[in-house]
Amino acid sequence: MYPRIVVQMLLGWFVALVSSNIAVGLNSTDQASSETMTINCTIRPVDASVRDKVVRLLETGVKMIEYDLKFEDYPDKVLNTKGVMHFRLSHWVRTMNSQARSLLMLNENYELLSLGAMRIGVEIMEVAMHDEPDGCIGALSVQDTTSLIRETLLYDFKAIDRTQPKPKKSLGNAEHVCNMYVRDDAGYASFVYNCCHYDPDGVLICKDIVREVWMNVLVMFTVFIKILIVLFSPLLIPEKVYLKKFTATEYHYYTKGQEKKTIKVVVTRFPESFDCANKVVKIDRIQSMEYFKTMLNTMKLDKIYEVELNDLRLSVIQRRLLRENCVPVGVFRYLYNNFCRCKIRFTDTLRPCCDQSICGNRNPGFTMVPWHKCLRTFMKLIQIVLLAMPWILRILIYTSFEHDSITQRREVAHTMGLKTPFEGSLTLHLTPFHRIFLICYIILAVDSLVYGALTKAFQEKFKMVIRDCFRDMKEKSKLGVCSWAMNLALVPFDSLGILGFLLVVPFWIILSPLFSVVFIFYFVPTINLTLRLLIQLFIFLCPDSFTLRCKIVKARSEPVNEKLRLNKLSQQENFRQKGDLSKTDLFLQFVVILGVIISFWSLTFLAMECISFFVEVGVYTLIGIIINADVTVRYISVIFLLVLYVRDCFGKVYEKYLNFYKVITSHILEHERDKITDTAQADATCQENTVFRVECENNSKPDIYLMVRDRIIKWQTSGFLVFWGQENTPYFSEKFFFEAVEMKYHGCPGPLYRNIFGTFLELFKLILFLSFFVIVVMAFGDVYNISSTNQMLATVAGGLMPVIFRHVFAGKGTDPTLNTDSVQFQAEFNATLRKFQQSWPVYDIVPIKYRELHSRYSMAVDPNKEEFVDVNGHPRDADNNNDVTEPMLTTSSTHNSLDENEIEVVVDVNDPPRDADNNNDVTEQMLMTSSTDNSSDKNESEVDLVVDVTNFSGRFRAKFVANGSAGSMSMLHEI
Known part of the structure; x- marks a missing residue:
């Protein structure tokens, strides 16, 4: 009885001891192979020349070989389905040194992330394997299969007969064979590589490849970058989008000290009675023109008023201006202006087609859309796609390279009851199709659609x-x-x-x-x-x-x-x-x-x-360049030379245009020195953004020519405007710069496209020379075993020869100089000024005084008090100005009294405000009769500007009548 019990206890203790040893062997870093279950099963490559291929790869200096094993007569995923602890048993890695093993600490997509720099010296081999006897590999456990494959790779695919003594090892002391397995790390699945090798005594030693300190620093750095992006993301938006100096700015054109500047204004309900093509503007389109709208509030209907101007204020977008030391001649700027902003439509070749309707010569019965508007809409869509392209590229990279691996890891962790750790990327942790990302997509899409509508x-x-x-x-x-x-x-x-x-x-x-x-x-x-x-x-x-x-x-x-x-x-x-x-x-x-x-x-x-x-x-990428410096250094030198060539070629073009621009601006400022000096020397607290007009000699065009374009009042200037900022900084028109460079004078750089084409041609020649030289250096370098460093030095020395010849041996000052005192230049410059025209949006029109033609009554405007005074300087309000305000509401003058040569601005107050006591029917009938009787004079009445107030609301008209001219400054602001 007792001996039987003792024997059972000994057997139980022995079984427990063996089980504990197996468990410890699986979880320790020194994993010994189990030989009891694999004695009767061997594996070997189907192709006997695999070992020879490996030897040839080693001779070329590869540092790591990745094996993808496939067994004949088995499904492709037979090894991956044997267990979850050993992750992807079909994928093994052979490393030649510690540098190669450091790659196993990185993201497994290190090739993509490094743009191929880390893939240098890494080879992939697909090896077809065969088991003997047939089917034995399928009967083995996970641990036995792992041990069998590891030993086969450690002996360079030699078939191991376990009944005989082990052959001499074929791997060096620094070479390891590694595979990935899943480790439980405090409830989280940790995917690590386990690398094994035989020591000089023939003992198998296995160790886990764990992240070193610098890798943890890299992960922390990535997280830190994300925090900085979150905290400082508004700084990524260009300042030109929102800063005042880059948006519309108010500039003043003062007429004081010059010849009297006058315009003629008429207020009418019937703009169609006048020949006013491109002269009609609706009152609700007049924004922020306080002085001008206040003046309109006191005028009679269909009466011509001569307005003497004090200040014409312009609303200028800064991107239309150029600083004194900056020229827009970059390649990307040129492409953006011509294609994204559709300025290419102004070329003589494309203008007829761009202005043509998409329906051709047919009239479809609705508003025709020209081709250039379609192009602008298309380019806006292209710009939106380009803005979203970085994220689209990120999604494509995830779906093409990362999705399968991330999904497989998540499934393995779920099977083992473990959580997937966060490794610094929400895209990988949640996937780009998670609910959070989808909500962001929907929000941005809805915002874009709503904004467009x-x-x-x-x-x-x-x-x-x-x-x-x-x-x-x-x-x-x-x-x-x-x-x-x-x-x-x-x-x-x-x-x-x-x-x-x-x-x-x-x-x-x-x-x-x-x-x-x-x-x-x-x-x-x-x-x-x-x-x-x-x-x-x-x-x-x-x-x-x-x-x-x-x-x-x-x-x-x-x-x-x-x-x-x-x-x-x-x-x-x-x-x-x-x-x-x-x-x-x-x-x-x-x-x-x-x-x-x-x-x-x-x-x-x-x-x-x-x-x-x-x-x-x-x-x-930087890490890949550093660890493979012996290979990448020659390519880095070539890239350096290419950047130097591009900068040198296009820098020469930029310098040519900049020197020309400086000469032109200096000439213009010298021409207007007297006007600018008074403004520049004024007190900084009182100084305003000011406009100076540069005219050519014998200019016959009117100084103030108002027109309506895009439903906005604009001043179409003849001549050139100099914009003087509050900081005493001059600005010049970008359009004038591009017209001035085409002056037919020796020293002018000419059209930009011609210089850019010549620069690309010159750059192409340099690239051909560099390519030929690099090929020669690399060819002879491989033949004579020249080191990478010496090849790099030879490439740099030869590649710098064109630059040296251009800047050292070539003569300096080859570009023609610009003589602004010559008669030919003065003639060309005056001709350019004479034909130059540009329109600027009007911010406000400030009059000194105005009077009704053929009348002795006149009123003046005090800009400081925003009130009207008569010719004697006495204030006039709406209550005491019935002779001016009331006729505006009740009287209509005949069109026969209008002199078509005297009218410059016509203001249409269609459907004017009415008092309750006035007879609306009589007023309407009088106005319609006047218009009908004088329809024959429509073609004879040419006007410059018509302000249409057809869209006046009843509430607005009531406030208009109740407040009168005294309240017009605040009331008209609501338009």
Whole structure:
């Protein structure tokens, strides 16, 4: 009885001991192969020449070979279905040195991320295997199969007969055979490579390849980049989109000190009675023209007024201007202007086709669309696709290279009951088709469609809100915030003197939360922009009662604000107030701001993933170049020479145009020195953006020629305008620059396309020379075993020869000089000025005085007080000006009294405001009769401008009559 029990206990202890040893062997880094189950099964390659191929690869200096094993008479995934602990048993790696094993620590898509730089010295072999006896590999366990394959690879595909002593090892001491397996790391699946080799004593040693410190630093760096992108993403938007100096700016053209500048204005209800092609503008299209609309409010119907101008204000977009030391002659700028902005339609060859309707000569009965508008729409779509291209490329890379591997890993981790760890990329952790990403796609798509469907006026509101917030975020003084913090931090010393050292530390600790909030708001653009939008949203939504309470609280907390000096910060903040906006306007503002916030964070999320991915690509590429410097150094030298050639060739073109531009601008400024000097020497606080007009000799064209284009009043100038900024910075017209370069004078650079074509031809010749030289160096370098460093030096030395000959041995000053004092240049320059025309949007027209023709009565405008005075200087208001205002509403003059040669501006006040006491029917009948009787004179009445007010609403007309001229400044602003 007892011996039997003892035997059973010994057997149980032996079984437990064996089981524990097997478990320890699987989980330790030194994994011994099991030989009990594999004695009767061997594997060998089907192709006996596999070993010879491996030897040849080793002789070429490869550092790593990847084996993809396939067994005959078995499914392709037979090894992958044997178990989940050993991940992809069909994929094995043979490394020759520690440098190759370091690649196993990286992302398995290191070839793609490094743009192929890390793939240098890495080969892939597909090996067909056969098991003996047939079918034995399928009967083995996972551990036995792993041990069998490992031993076969360690002995270079030799068939191992386990009944005989093991042959001598064929791998070097530094060579390893590795495969990937799944390790439980605190509940998360960790995919690591296990590499094995035989030591000199024939003992099998296996170790896991774990990430080193520098790899963890790389992952942390990637996460840090994402955090920076989130916090500073608004800085990625170009300043030209929202800063004032890059948007429309107001410039003043003063007529003081010059000849009297007058225009003739007529107010009419019937613009069709005049020959006014391209002269009609509706009153609701006149934006922000306060002085001009105030003047219109006091004029009679169908009466000609002669208006003497004091100031003609222009609205100028900065991209139409050039600085004194900048010329737009870059290749990308040239392509953008001609194709994206569709300026190619102005060429003589394409102009007829671009202006032609898409329906040809047929009249379909609706508004015809010219081809150039279709091209502009198409190019806008192309630009949208190009903006989205980085993310589209990221999705394509994921679906083509990363999806299968990520899905397989996720399935293996799920089978083992483990979680997939986050490795720094939400795209890989969630996939680009996750709900979060889909929501971002939908938000951006809906915003784009809604924005495209909005009216132009609402689009301007949309842009205005965004620009204001971005502008405040960028332009608010960071130095002022630092000054405020410094002054507040030194308060203990100001109050207590040297005793302040006793309280300064507690004082700073108490104020640290305030400092943190203020610094985060002003120095973190993303938070700054988001909070500004939320504050603006709160201002528009909060009721007036709550606003009043906030003002009361602010007044009560004024002593605290003074002690903390918060007023210094609040003075530089200027949020848009709700004012008297209607409920519809408030709702629209709410939709705009909310849409901006959601779209901004959606774009930030996608930009974070996209930019971090390309940063990772850059890091991997740099690592690949460094670890394979012996191979990549020659290619780097070639790239360096190509960049040098491109910069040298196109830099020469840029320098040619810049030198010409400097000569032209100096000549223009010297021509207008007297006018500019007075403005430049004025007090900086009083100086304004000013326009100076440069005319050619014997100019017969009118100085002020108003026209209507794109439903906007514009000043079509004859001659050239110099724009003088408040900072005493001159700006010049970009259009004039491109016309001046084509002057037929020795020294002018000529058309840009001709120089760009010549530059590309010259660059092509240099590339041909460089290609020939590189081929020679590499060919003889391989024949005579010249090192990569010497090949690189030879390539650089030979490639620099064209540059040396051009800049050292060639004569300097070969470009023709420009003599601005010559008679030929003066003639060509005057001819260019004479034929040069350009239209500029009018921001406002400020009159000195105006009078009705054939009348002794006249009125003057005081711009400082925004009121009207008569010829004696006495103020005139609407109540005392019935002889001017009332006839406007009740009287219609006959068209026979109009002199067609005297009319320059016609203002149409169709359907004018009426008082309740006036007989509307009689007025309407009188006006219609007057128009009918004088229809014969329609062709004889040529006009320059017609302002149509057909779309006046009843509410607007009532306010127009009730307020009169005195209230016109605020009332007409609503148009």
